[in-house]
Amino acid sequence: MPDSKMDETKKKKKKTAECCGYPISIFFIVVNEFCERFSYYGMRAVLVLYFRYFLLWDDDLATSIYHAFVALCYLTPILGAIIADSWLGKFKTIIYLSIVYAVGQVVMAVSTIHDITDANRDGTPDNFTLHIALSMLGLVLIALGTGGIKPCVAAFGGDQFQEHQSRQLNTFFSVFYLCINAGSLLSTLITPVLRAQECGIHTQQQCYPLAFGVPAALMVVSLVVFIAGSGMYTKTAPEGNIMGSVCKCIWFALNNRFRHRSDIYPKREHWMDWAEEKYDKLLIAQIKMVLKVLFLYIPLPMFWTLFDQKGSRWTLQATTMTGDFGGFVLQPDQMQTVNPILILTLVPIMDRIIFPLIKKCGLNFSPLKRMTVGMLFAATAFIAAALVQMEIDKTLPNFPSSSESQLKVVNMHSESLIVTVPSQEPLLIGSFEVQHTSKHTTAVSHWCFTISSHVVFPQSSPDYITFDQQDIRLAFNTTPEINKDLSLIKGSRQTLIIPSEPAEMYLKEDIKSKPKEGKNAVRFVNGWTAYLNITNLESSLQPSETSNYTLVSQGMRKFTLTDGIQSCEFSRKFGFGSSYTFLIPSDLFSTDCESIKEIEDMQPNSVHMALQIPQYFLITTGEVMFSVTGLQFSYSQAPKNMKSVLQAGWLCTNAVGNIIVLIVAELGKLPKQWAEYVLFASLLVAVSIIFSIMAYFYTYIDPAEIEAEILKQQETDPDKKKKKETLEMEEKENEQEIKQTKI
Ligand SMILES: CC(C)C[C@H](NC(=O)[C@@H](N)CC(C)C)C(=O)O
Numbered sequence: 001m002p003d004s005k006m007d008e009t010k011k012k013k014k015k016t017a018e019c020c021g022y023p024i025s026i027f028f029i030v031v032n033e034f035c036e037r038f039s040y041y042g043m044r045a046v047l048v049l050y051f052r053y054f055l056l057w058d059d060d061l062a063t064s065i066y067h068a069f070v071a072l073c074y075l076t077p078i079l080g081a082i083i084a085d086s087w088l089g090k091f092k093t094i095i096y097l098s099i100v101y102a103v104g105q106v107v108m109a110v111s112t113i114h115d116i117t118d119a120n121r122d123g124t125p126d127n128f129t130l131h132i133a134l135s136m137l138g139l140v141l142i143a144l145g146t147g148g149i150k151p152c153v154a155a156f157g158g159d160q161f162q163e164h165q166s167r168q169l170n171t172f173f174s175v176f177y178l179c180i181n182a183g184s185l186l187s188t189l190i191t192p193v194l195r196a197q198e199c200g201i202h203t204q205q206q207c208y209p210l211a212f213g214v215p216a217a218l219m220v221v222s223l224v225v226f227i228a229g230s231g232m233y234t235k236t237a238p239e240g241n242i243m244g245s246v247c248k249c250i251w252f253a254l255n256n257r258f259r260h261r262s263d264i265y266p267k268r269e270h271w272m273d274w275a276e277e278k279y280d281k282l283l284i285a286q287i288k289m290v291l292k293v294l295f296l297y298i299p300l301p302m303f304w305t306l307f308d309q310k311g312s313r314w315t316l317q318a319t320t321m322t323g324d325f326g327g328f329v330l331q332p333d334q335m336q337t338v339n340p341i342l343i344l345t346l347v348p349i350m351d352r353i354i355f356p357l358i359k360k361c362g363l364n365f366s367p368l369k370r371m372t373v374g375m376l377f378a379a380t381a382f383i384a385a386a387l388v389q390m391e392i393d394k395t396l397p398n399f400p401s402s403s404e405s406q407l408k409v410v411n412m413h414s415e416s417l418i419v420t421v422p423s424q425e426p427l428l429i430g431s432f433e434v435q436h437t438s439k440h441t442t443a444v445s446h447w448c449f450t451i452s453s454h455v456v457f458p459q460s461s462p463d464y465i466t467f468d469q470q471d472i473r474l475a476f477n478t479t480p481e482i483n484k485d486l487s488l489i490k491g492s493r494q495t496l497i498i499p500s501e502p503a504e505m506y507l508k509e510d511i512k513s514k515p516k517e518g519k520n521a522v523r524f525v526n527g528w529t530a531y532l533n534i535t536n537l538e539s540s541l542q543p544s545e546t547s548n549y550t551l552v553s554q555g556m557r558k559f560t561l562t563d564g565i566q567s568c569e570f571s572r573k574f575g576f577g578s579s580y581t582f583l584i585p586s587d588l589f590s591t592d593c594e595s596i597k598e599i600e601d602m603q604p605n606s607v608h609m610a611l612q613i614p615q616y617f618l619i620t621t622g623e624v625m626f627s628v629t630g631l632q633f634s635y636s637q638a639p640k641n642m643k644s645v646l647q648a649g650w651l652c653t654n655a656v657g658n659i660i661v662l663i664v665a666e667l668g669k670l671p672k673q674w675a676e677y678v679l680f681a682s683l684l685v686a687v688s689i690i691f692s693i694m695a696y697f698y699t700y701i702d703p704a705e706i707e708a709e710i711l712k713q714q715e716t717d718p719d720k721k722k723k724k725e726t727l728e729m730e731e732k733e734n735e736q737e738i739k740q741t742k743i
Contacts, residue, residue, distance in 0.1 A: 016160065017232060022168050023160040028229025030172075033153055034179040035222030036098075039105060040146050042187030042215035044070070046195045050112060050208055054125075055132060067662060069139050074655035076147025081648035082243045083148070085641060089238045090156040091230075093644075094149050098223040101145020105216035108138030112208035115201040123203035145219075151647030158635040158643065160234050163704070173632040174351050177624075178344060185340035187215065239641045246287055246642075249279045282710045286639035289703055293637050293646060296368075296694055297653050302687040303626055304657025305664070306378045306680050307619060310336060312661065314385065314612065317673070319518040320392050322576045323609045329554060332518045332576075335609055335616075342620040350624050367633045368695035374626030375688035381618035382681035388615065389674035392607045399512050405488035408495045408510070410599065412527050412544075412583060413502050493601075495581065497525055499544035508546045510601055511579050518576040518605070521549040527584045528563065535560045549579070561593060568593035575604030639703045 017024040047069070051062035084093035110116070111134030117127040125131050157176060161169040195211035198204040253275035260274070268274060272288050318332035358365045400406045411417045488494055493510040515521040526532050526541040533540045536550050536559060558571045561584070570582075570593040579602035585595045630650055638646035670676045 016162070016234060021165065025160045025229050025232040026157055026172055028225055029153060029157045030175055030179045032222045032226040033176055034183040035218045035225065037180045037183030038187040039215040039219040039222065041184035042191040042218070043105065043108065043142070043212060045188045045191045046208065046211045049195065053206070054112060054208055055128065069143060071655060071658050072143040073147045074651055074658060076144055077151040077648040077651040080148030081151045081644035084152045084238065084644040086238055086240065086242045086244065089235060090152040090159065090644060091233060091235045094152050094156060094226060097145050097148035098226065100141050101149065102216065102219040102223055104138045104141025104145055105219045107134055107141065109209055109212035109216045111135040111138055112212050114205055118202060121202040123205055151644045151651055154631060155635060155643035155647045159236055170632055171351065174347050174628055177628045177631065178347050181340035181343040185337060188337055191215065236640065242641050245283060249275050249283055249287055252278055281714060282707060285706055285710055286642060289637065289639050289701060290642050290646060292698065293634065294649050296698055297649060299687045299691045300653040301656035301660060302684050303375050303378055304654045305660040306382055306684055307623065308658050308661050310339060310619065317385065317389060317392065318609055318612060319516065320396065320514050320577055320605055321607045321609045322605045323518065324575070330609055335612060338613065338616040339620050342617060343624065346620055346624050347628065367629045368698060370625045370629045372688050372692045372695060374622040374629065375684055375691065377618050377622030377625060379681040379684040379688070381615045381622060382677045384615040384618055386674040386677035388611045389677060391611065393674065395606050397602050400491055400493060402491040405490055406493040407488060409498065410495055410525065410581065410583065411498050412525065413498050413500055417498065497546055500527065504544060511549055514577045515551055515579060519551040519553055520574040520577065521579040522552055522582065523547045523549050524582045524584055527586055528588050529586060530563045532584065533562050561588065570596050578602055578604035637701060637703065639707060
């Protein structure tokens with residue numbers, strides 16, 4: 001009896017311990033997956049912050065390395081699958097690569113301990129090279145581990161089920177997906193909290209070692225749990241270098257087909273049948289199964305291209321919205337947790353209610369149909385995102401185009417001022433002109449002029465619009481008219497600050513996009529007669545000076561102003577994404593900071609983040625239909641010796657989708673964000689139509705049945721023995737040839 005058949009028979013005969021119809025061993029596998037995903041997503045949640053604030057990398061470097069790491073994590077599954085299916089088997093591969101993974105997490109956690117190189121005890125590492133080297137080593141090991149075990153764990157879970165447990169097998173993949181999301185949800189909530197703690201041996205710093213240490217510990221737990229189930233698993237042994245045989249067989253078929261390209265040779269049903277002269281029918285049939293599924297996967301990366309933009313474009317969209325839910329405040333990046341939360345509710349609803357209901361209605365909602373519908377849901381999610389974007393666009397400030405400049409004039413002089421700019425109405429700006437709004441007095445905010453350079457200033461240089469006395473006139477009641485050359489940068493917003501001594505007026509560049517991460521940009525103009533120290537600002541402010549912007553988060557913020565002798569406190573509640581200039585008058589301390597006036601340079605965001613919930617709901621419904629089904633489909637349609645390989649192929653569709661996102665981000669965007677969302681939605685609709693046509697021609701198979709059938713045929717086939725002998729002889733010849741070449 002052939003070895004493979006013996007394995008199969010053994011598997012069928014072996015009585016596995018069951019609970020409610022499920023093999024007990026899968027309990028260890030799902031707990032292992034929960035811990036592993038906790039470890040992976042927990043580490044990922046704080047990774048960019050570690051790069052940015054511990055290693056002090058700039059934003060661009062931090063995000064590039066982060067994305068490179070994520071892409072690597074989805075490229076390594078193919079390596080894990082080859083090791084598992086051709087060499088070590090799934091069980092050993094999971095154990096060895098989990099050890100690599102756990103070591104990687106520990107190395108990563110160690111790299112975040114600032115005390116190991118902080119000889120001068122100033123709270124910052126003295127040897128950044130060591131920390132960078134350790135963290136890069138850690139990340140490579142993690143990528144190898146997490147990607148390597150990913151295709152093996154799902155396939156190994158599937159291997160635990162016997163033939164009569166096909167219903168339970170489908171439920172297993174849903175539970176498996178629930179565990180992924182439960183683990184990721186918990187860790188993305190917990191690790192940022194751990195990071196916010198302070199810890200250290202010599203100095204107390206943000207506790208990165210804890211934030212990375214807990215995921216490392218969870219990876220060790222994951223490994224221990226997996227080993228604990230060791231005695232209960234059904235382990236299928238690898239059948240030698242299967243990937244090598246597959247490649248050789250495909251190469252032979254292609255070559256043989258080419259050699260027999262003339263019409264005189266009779267056609268064969270499939271191009272792989274041209275390998276029949278030399279290779280086993282079973283291997284050829286198995287390769288055909290895999291190729292058929294891989295061909296079907298070609299359009300799938302497009303789904304992930306849209307799906308993965310949750311973490312980028314949608315989070316950026318959230319930064320232009322408000323997250324005040326009354327009882328609690330949601331930060332823009334926390335909006336992403338809606339996805340795993342919805343998974344935890346939608347998977348059971350789909351499995352227990354929706355799919356059985358569809359079945360009851362007599363509709364055949366086959367896996368490939370589900371996946372197509374999942375893609376359409378994702379496309380509608382992007383239409384919903386486009387509608388939300390249109391609402392946001394209505395509230396966004398009117399930023400200058402590349403040929404325009406915007407000018408605001410702030411008059412801190414004691415007299416009113418008349419500003420005249422060619423072809424614009426003269427503007428009267430009172431001294432600290434104020435409108436009284438609630439507790440705080442608000443200076444009238446003037447984005448006085450939007451100036452198109454080509455209309456108003458034909459003589460301007462390419463980059464600057466130069467004001468001179470003919471262009472702009474500033475007239476006070478008593479003070480003589482001021483003449484000053486001013487340069488406005490095209491495409492920017494600038495504020496002309498006129499201090500108490502008008503001749504010292506100067507231009508200050510303003511923020512011209514919404515502040516990052518939904519924060520608020522604030523700055524102060526010092527109208528006090530001496531220097532001022534203000535909390536949160538980098539340096540002290542000289543008289544008449546304007547500070548650079550500082551970013552503050554949403555909520556009540558307190559600023560203490562002091563000139564070294566006197567001090568007062570100024571508090572203000574901020575929303576999301578606003579920008580203010582605070583004018584400090586000369587009676588600052590006598591009014592106990594009450595006289596500070598604010599100019600609203602940019603309104604706080606007003607569209608609510610709750611409006612993103614429909615798009616999250618749609619994309620997650622799409623994910624359940626597409627991803628959970630895809631996972632089951634990849635397992636059920638794979639031959640038994642290539643289960644991990646097909647799982648890896650499935651994960652590769654995700655890697656390619658991620659790469660497309662990176663390329664699209666680099667290529668630049670459409671001028672309107674909503675149009676880009678509509679473009680992506682249309683592309684996915686087009687791709688899902690192509691996929692549905694491909695799916696229409698796909699015939700579902702039972703690989704085990706086909707394999708058993710072929711084996712039976714081969715038992716009675718006299719040619720088979722001959723072919724096997726030829727194959728073995730050729731392999732020996734090849735080896736000898738190689739040896740001789742070496743000599
Ligand atoms: C199936 C995999 C490519 C991705 C899967 N991700 C999810 O299940 C997401 N819903 C998790 C969320 C936190 C992004 C995974 O295995 O991580």
